[in-house]
Amino acid sequence: MGNFLTDNPELYERRFPDPDHRAARFAHDVIGRFGGGTRVLDVGCGTGRDAGYLARLGYEVTAVDLSHSMLAFAAARHNGVDFKHGDMRAFDIGRTVDVVTCLDSTMLYCHTDADLRAFLDNCHAHLAPGGLLIAEMRNGAFFLGNTELLNEVTVRTVAWDGIAYTARTRLWIDHANQLLRRHRVWTWAELADPVVEETAWRLLFPLELRAHLAAAGFDVLALFDEPGPRTDVRWAPDAVLSTALSGDRLHLVARSRPR
Secondary structure (H helix, E strand, O other), X not given: OOOHHHHOHHHHHHHOOOOOOHHHHHHHHHHHHOOOOOXXXXXXXXXXXXXHHHHHOOOEEXXXXXXXXXXXXXXXXXXXXXXXXXXXXXXXXXXXXXXXXXXXXXXXXXXXXXXXXXXXXXXXXXXXXXXXXXXXXXXXXXXXXXXXXXXXXXXXXXXXXXXXXXXXXXXXXXXXXXXXXEXXXXXXXXXXXXXXXXXXXXXXXXHHHHHHHHHOOEEEEEEEOEOOOOOOOOOOOOOOOEOOOOOOEEEEXXXXXXX
């Protein structure tokens, strides 16, 4: 089972629009606030819109993704970005950067401790001394006492190229493996058999994340739930960071140190 949206980047952007570039602006603002540099590596770049926006702001951007479809779409639309194919746990761009960004829960595709450590080690190896790791992801702690996103089937339809695509989605917790699992079924008028997807994200708790980062050679500068690109509270240069860590989203800023 593949990922229908990953295989169809234009539909992905219709389903998850970001016309105001909130995700890329968030990364830019965090880089400025915490003293990052101008060489950026975007891991899990998807359709390339965040990488492209940062490049237009003057950053030297390299972007990595595992999907050939996403990379082809991105490269055709965003000049000034060095797009590369690679696995987040094992890519090698051949140089160091000042900032690694990893947005939209991409880090959580590392389902095991070994996968997570390989990813963090790879980020550390690609960062110049004192470089920043900026990540945005679902917050494992949110699911300790909240069920509002779980178990019920949500139905959403998006139109693309004259066809209405309908997705029926259910989320639930796989407690034994500490995963948030998603079952999604796509249907549309011309389709004979539904397209079924099974996806999962690792649920990391804040203290657990801190421990993994410390072991991989990072000092955590900030861990907060608001503001962020997918929260109601918008980023501002003087924004007060909420460290209650009870929200759906978790935001991380960490600095690499010698090991």
